[in-house]
Amino acid sequence: MTRKQRRLAMIGGAGVVLVVAVGLVLNAMRDSIVFFSTPKMVAEQPIAAGKRFRLGGVVEPGSLERGEQLRVSFKVTDGSATLPVAYKGILPDLFREGQGVIAEGSLDKAGVFEADTVLAKHDEKYMPKEVADALKKDGHWKDDYGNKPAAPTTSGQTSASAAEGGK
Amino acid sequence: MIAEAGHYALVLALALALIQSTVPLLGARLNDGALMNVARSTALVQLLFAGLSFTALVWLHVTSDFSVVNVFENSHSMKPLLYKITGVWGNHEGSMLLWVAILALFGGLVAAFGNNLPLSLRAHVLAVQGWIATAFYLFILITSNPFARLANAPAEGRDLNPVLQDIGLAVHPPMLYLGYVGFSISFSFAAAALIEGRLDAAWARWVRPWTLIAWIFLTLGIAMGSYWAYYELGWGGWWFWDPVENASLMPWLAGTALLHSALVMEKRNALKVWTILLSILTFSLSLLGTFLVRSGVLTSVHAFATDPSRGVFILMILCVFIGGSLALFAWRASALKQGGLFAPISREGSLVLNNLFLTTACATVFVGTLYPLALEVLTGDKISVGAPFFNLTFGPLMVPLLVAVPFGPLLAWKRGDLVGAAQRLIAAGVVALLAVAFVYAWTRGGAVLAPLAIGLAIFVIVGALVDVAERIALFRGPLSISLRRASGLPRSSWGTMFAHAALGVTLIGIVCETTWNSEYIAAMKPGDSTKLAGYEFKFEGATQRQGPNYRELLTQFTVTENGRLIGAMAPSKRSFITRGSSTTEAALLSRGFSQLYISLGDLNDQGAVTVRIYHKPMVLLIWLGPIMMALGGLLSLSDRRLRVGAPKPAKAPRVLQPAE
Numbered sequence: 010m011t012r013k014q015r016r017l018a019m020i021g022g023a024g025v026v027l028v029v030a031v032g033l034v035l036n037a038m039r040d041s042i043v044f045f046s047t048p049k050m051v052a053e054q055p056i057a058a059g060k061r062f063r064l065g066g067v068v069e070p071g072s073l074e075r076g077e078q079l080r081v082s083f084k085v086t087d088g089s090a091t092l093p094v095a096y097k098g099i100l101p102d103l104f105r106e107g108q109g110v111i112a113e114g115s116l117d118k119a120g121v122f123e124a125d126t127v128l129a130k131h132d133e134k135y136m137p138k139e140v141a142d143a144l145k146k147d148g149h150w151k152d153d154y155g156n157k158p159a160a161p162t163t164s165g166q167t168s169a170s171a172a173e174g175g176k
Numbered sequence: 177m178i179a180e181a182g183h184y185a186l187v188l189a190l191a192l193a194l195i196q197s198t199v200p201l202l203g204a205r206l207n208d209g210a211l212m213n214v215a216r217s218t219a220l221v222q223l224l225f226a227g228l229s230f231t232a233l234v235w236l237h238v239t240s241d242f243s244v245v246n247v248f249e250n251s252h253s254m255k256p257l258l259y260k261i262t263g264v265w266g267n268h269e270g271s272m273l274l275w276v277a278i279l280a281l282f283g284g285l286v287a288a289f290g291n292n293l294p295l296s297l298r299a300h301v302l303a304v305q306g307w308i309a310t311a312f313y314l315f316i317l318i319t320s321n322p323f324a325r326l327a328n329a330p331a332e333g334r335d336l337n338p339v340l341q342d343i344g345l346a347v348h349p350p351m352l353y354l355g356y357v358g359f360s361i362s363f364s365f366a367a368a369a370l371i372e373g374r375l376d377a378a379w380a381r382w383v384r385p386w387t388l389i390a391w392i393f394l395t396l397g398i399a400m401g402s403y404w405a406y407y408e409l410g411w412g413g414w415w416f417w418d419p420v421e422n423a424s425l426m427p428w429l430a431g432t433a434l435l436h437s438a439l440v441m442e443k444r445n446a447l448k449v450w451t452i453l454l455s456i457l458t459f460s461l462s463l464l465g466t467f468l469v470r471s472g473v474l475t476s477v478h479a480f481a482t483d484p485s486r487g488v489f490i491l492m493i494l495c496v497f498i499g500g501s502l503a504l505f506a507w508r509a510s511a512l513k514q515g516g517l518f519a520p521i522s523r524e525g526s527l528v529l530n531n532l533f534l535t536t537a538c539a540t541v542f543v544g545t546l547y548p549l550a551l552e553v554l555t556g557d558k559i560s561v562g563a564p565f566f567n568l569t570f571g572p573l574m575v576p577l578l579v580a581v582p583f584g585p586l587l588a589w590k591r592g593d594l595v596g597a598a599q600r601l602i603a604a605g606v607v608a609l610l611a612v613a614f615v616y617a618w619t620r621g622g623a624v625l626a627p628l629a630i631g632l633a634i635f636v637i638v639g640a641l642v643d644v645a646e647r648i649a650l651f652r653g654p655l656s657i658s659l660r661r662a663s664g665l666p667r668s669s670w671g672t673m674f675a676h677a678a679l680g681v682t683l684i685g686i687v688c689e690t691t692w693n694s695e696y697i698a699a700m701k702p703g704d705s706t707k708l709a710g711y712e713f714k715f716e717g718a719t720q721r722q723g724p725n726y727r728e729l730l731t732q733f734t735v736t737e738n739g740r741l742i743g744a745m746a747p748s749k750r751s752f753i754t755r756g757s758s759t760t761e762a763a764l765l766s767r768g769f770s771q772l773y774i775s776l777g778d779l780n781d782q783g784a785v786t787v788r789i790y791h792k793p794m795v796l797l798i799w800l801g802p803i804m805m806a807l808g809g810l811l812s813l814s815d816r817r818l819r820v821g822a823p824k825p826a827k828a829p830r831v832l833q834p835a836e
Contacts, residue, residue, distance in 0.1 A: 012517065015517070015518075015519075015520065018520055022520075022532070023532050026532050026533065026536050029573075030536045030537075030540055033540065033568060033569040033572055033573070034540055034543055034544075036568065037565045037566075037568035038547075040564070040568070041561075041562070041565045041568060042559050042560070042561055042565065043560050044557070044558070044560075045558035045559065045560060063560055078698070078699075079697055079698065079699060099697060099778075100777065102410065102757070102758050
């Protein structure tokens with residue numbers, strides 16, 4: 010093979026791998042990307058029952074109820090709308106009423122958000138970024154949400170996922 | 177006084193960096209040895225001043241000088257000494273100071289140990305280091321001064337985020353930074369080669385050890401971060417595909433590719449242009465990681481827009497260095513001479529394949545990490561790209577790479593014999609198939625994918641062993657000859673074996689943990705017991721305890737297996753007074769490579785504690801793998817040809833290689 014042919018073979022091989030990778034990415038983009046919503050967005054544009062999304066907002070103070078066998082229910086609010094959430098499992102360390110939360114799951118037929126994962130993501134303001142942005146956009150941001158400083162080194166997250174063991 | 181001294185030392189370091197980034201270049205233009213040698217002294221003195229500045233900040237934290245904003249916001253007088261020290265890099269300003277201190281350390285090391293480098297190459301390399309240092313000193317001094325004072329010194333500090341008060345996270349950032357910043361050396365070498373327009377095998381020989389050092393630290397840093405997440409976040413996850421983690425994985429993938437392509441360049445003088453490009457890309461990804469973590473863009477695009485000084489500054493650094501180096505590459509790369517020829521089926525060819533898959537995998541991680549950011553900036557839509565995305569893209573790309581790994585070292589340089597390599601790997605293939613059958617039967621026909629993945633891992637491990645066995649002609653002659661050959665085998669071959677086998681080890685850990693992990697969650701009262709994976713856990717009781725800067729709910733569990741006591745576990749939950757937040761301290765009990773894991777949830781009204789108990793089979797292999805990889809890297813680093821450092825290709829070690 011001449012240098013040119015070898016180079017063509019090499020570029021061809023690289024092209025094949027890249028095409029496969031692009032295909033994988035596009036396929037994954039279609040199936041495994043989860044959109045983010047707030048209670049207000051759900052109220053305005055209803056999401057079909059069973060479709061997965063991430064719900065973000067503030068845990069409404071006084072709404073947390075603990076049931077039998079680690080069942081918990083609470084309400085997520087963004088100031089203008091509220092959505093009830095049901096979850097089974099241990100809530101993360103940083104979960105508390107009046108603080109930001111993100112839950113992942115889907116709506117059931119009764120309009121209750123069945124969460125299988127609850128994330129209490131702690132940035133330096135103890136508020137998930139999607140929630141903070143949404144609250145600020147709608148003018149419901151209160152400065153006292155941000156009064157707990159934390160080191161911004163980690164944007165680590167604590168999370169609780171009840172569905173893992175069963176898989 | 178100490179704070180002002182530290183600040184002043186940092187300004188002096190900036191001044192030295194400015195000299196270092198200009199005078200040696202002038203010297204190289206004028207061919208003036210004295211001017212070129214300025215680089216060496218400035219790099220060493222700059223290390224001294226950056227070190228002094230960093231030491232000053234450590235001192236302020238240790239003595240709890242709350243008149244300094246940084247100390248006030250991140251420390252507390254009751255915090256244990258260890259965390260007073262590690263709290264220095266548990267915040268933005270301090271960690272950036274650590275970043276530049278490590279940069280100065282690497283510059284100083286090149287200056288101190290680069291005696292065998294050609295004078296002009298060393299001058300250019302250190303000048304490029306000087307540019308990077310200048311940019312980051314300016315960043316710290318203008319936007320994130322760690323030595324800023326408060327007008328009225330408060331009596332007490334606000335304490336460090338409790339999840340960071342942990343030994344794992346104490347060591348993780350310095351390791352990671354040693355990796356990130358270490359890649360600046362190969363970047364500087366690449367830029368220097370482009371400026372000089374000269375590039376030969378000797379260049380690769382000088383670059384490879386630096387890349388290896390950075391890679392070893394990055395490997396260990398990532399593994400440590402993962403282990404920290406596993407035991408500290410309380411739910412046993414060890415990789416979240418979080419943007420912060422991806423930010424460290426991307427330079428690792430590119431750096432791994434660079435290690436392999438530099439090998440081709442060193443041995444065969446081929447793939448020059450590609451190696452240069454990879455050096456630039458690897459450090460660019462390190463810079464991108466710094467940008468993602470430090471600019472606040474991940475925390476909130478909103479915050480980035482309202483307080484843009486830091487983010488925009490790092491973004492500018494990013495654009496100047498990545499854009500500048502790529503422009504330099506586009507301009508000068510064509511001037512580099514073509515390298516040696518090789519057939520597609522050859523050692524070189526296999527290393528190209530390795531590079532192809534690693535960089536493509538890196539690109540998919542890049543897309544998954546940055547697509548949500550780009551989409552939010554462009555359309556305002558918020559999406560989350562989580563584990564499913566990466567499992568569907570990164571995973572499939574790793575499979576062909578892992579299949580190819582054992583073949584690479586068995587192929588000869590220039591023109592390889594694929595059939596011959598396959599024949600020598602028959603044993604590995606047979607063992608792998610037996611493993612698949614055994615695991616499939618043992619798990620009674622459960623998941624199909626998991627046994628196949630374990631088979632692949634076994635193939636990689638045995639393949640790595642076969643490579644060395646072939647080299648020392650094991651079982652083909654008297655054992656004494658094999659042993660003699662083994663002792664004469666270059667250490668880099670042992671390094672390859674360890675690092676490649678480590679891939680298989682990690683894969684086994686990942687597959688076992690994700691497939692056969694079992695979990696139990698319930699509210700338990702003292703005296704309750706439960707069974708999981710053949711173990712019985714008895715909740716003995718709970719006590720309250722006072723720690724140095726927290727209160728702790730400490731619980732006692734005893735674990736029995738078939739009625740025989742095998743150990744006690746004491747998970748706890750700590751409430752930190754100052755921050756009003758709590759952390760979960762999971763209890764771990766190792767059984768071979770498997771672990772039992774207990775973490776606590778809330779204490780409810782009836783005195784019951786919610787408890788999560790996990791059995792994580794083979795989980796320790798996930799981190800044993802990276803440790804083995806780092807060990808492999810260390811062996812390779814101690815190889816004779818890198819220690820001796822003669823710029824001629826070493827002939828001697830290759831005598832023992834078969835089929836050449």
